[in-house]
Amino acid sequence: MTVTSPLRTLGIIGAGRLGRVIAALAADAGYRVLIARSGDPAPIIRAMSAIGAEAVPVSEVVAQADAVVLALPLGSYLTLPVEQLRGMLVIDAMNYWWGADGIRPDLDDPRTSTSEIVQHHLTGARVVKGLGHMGYHDLEDEARSAGSPGRRAIAIAGDEPDDLRIVARLVDDLGFDPVVAGPLASGIMLEPGAEAFGANVDAAELREMLERFPTSQRGRVVARARGTARP
Numbered sequence: 001m002t003v004t005s006p007l008r009t010l011g012i013i014g015a016g017r018l019g020r021v022i023a024a025l026a027a028d029a030g031y032r033v034l035i036a037r038s039g040d041p042a043p044i045i046r047a048m049s050a051i052g053a054e055a056v057p058v059s060e061v062v063a064q065a066d067a068v069v070l071a072l073p074l075g076s077y078l079t080l081p082v083e084q085l086r087g088m089l090v091i092d093a094m095n096y097w098w099g100a101d102g103i104r105p106d107l108d109d110p111r112t113s114t115s116e117i118v119q120h121h122l123t124g125a126r127v128v129k130g131l132g133h134m135g136y137h138d139l140e141d142e143a144r145s146a147g148s149p150g151r152r153a154i155a156i157a158g159d160e161p162d163d164l165r166i167v168a169r170l171v172d173d174l175g176f177d178p179v180v181a182g183p184l185a186s187g188i189m190l191e192p193g194a195e196a197f198g199a200n201v202d203a204a205e206l207r208e209m210l211e212r213f214p215t216s217q218r219g220r221v222v223a224r225a226r227g228t229a230r231p
């Protein structure tokens with residue numbers, strides 16, 4: 001595959017199941033990939049090198065990357081370096097998962113998508129939700145070059161059209177058809193509880209799922225909470 005994105009160096013914070021798959025796909029696509037875990041990168045240097053990525057501290061990821069993917073547990077978002085991330089494009093692949101994050105009503109409020117919470121914390125960063133609704137196994141198994149029949153799709157949500165264009169190109173480079181869900185608030189349609197969460201489908205089917213969201217059970221809960229429910 002050939003990189004078509006203006007991004008050259010992709011940073012990833014979180015070197016677990018999801019972070020490693022994204023790292024491998026990005027390295028295969030020709031990106032320079034920097035990846036960080038929570039602490040000392042030394043124990044993962046060899047494993048990351050084997051998939052074409054460089055394991056470095058979080059501060060180096062942020063200092064050197066053109067854009068940063070968040071692939072750490074959402075419950076740890078307050079540890080992200082706000083000042084360093086100011087002005088940067090940040091791709092939020094995190095979801096609230098009580099098994100990993102504990103019971104956190106603050107991360108489970110239907111009035112606010114979790115990416116808006118992350119954006120609120122990361123003042124001055126440009127947050128786009130993406131790469132978080134598909135399971136890591138599916139991401140690993142389903143990457144295909146553009147135009148392949150049955151190519152799977154990944155939805156993204158963000159407020160800035162230019163940032164959505166950049167992230168869409170990244171998604172395409174990683175091997176998936178990008179589908180724009182809408183502004184950052186619509187990222188709630190990609191979260192646990194929504195039909196698109198876990199979806200491993202093509203672009204047409206993913207768009208249909210997003211269109212059905214307002215009439216789904218979760219969609220009605222969100223609309224009531226946001227005061228946008230139709231009478």
Ligand SMILES: NC(=O)c1ccc[n+]([C@@H]2O[C@H](COP(=O)([O-])OP(=O)(O)OC[C@H]3O[C@@H](n4cnc5c(N)ncnc54)[C@H](OP(=O)(O)O)[C@@H]3O)[C@@H](O)[C@H]2O)c1
Binds near residue numbers: 014036
């Ligand atoms: N697994 C999936 O299929 C999947 C799919 C879509 C979205 N997601 C989302 O992606 C995120 C990661 O999930 P995962 O399954 O990959 O988790 P995981 O396997 O448990 O890996 C988490 C990674 O994040 C690192 N980390 C934890 N706290 C950190 C911090 N404060 N700063 C930097 N790195 C930190 C961990 O580092 P250490 O090794 O040092 O602990 C580890 O490398 C979650 O928000 C999840 O909801 C997961």
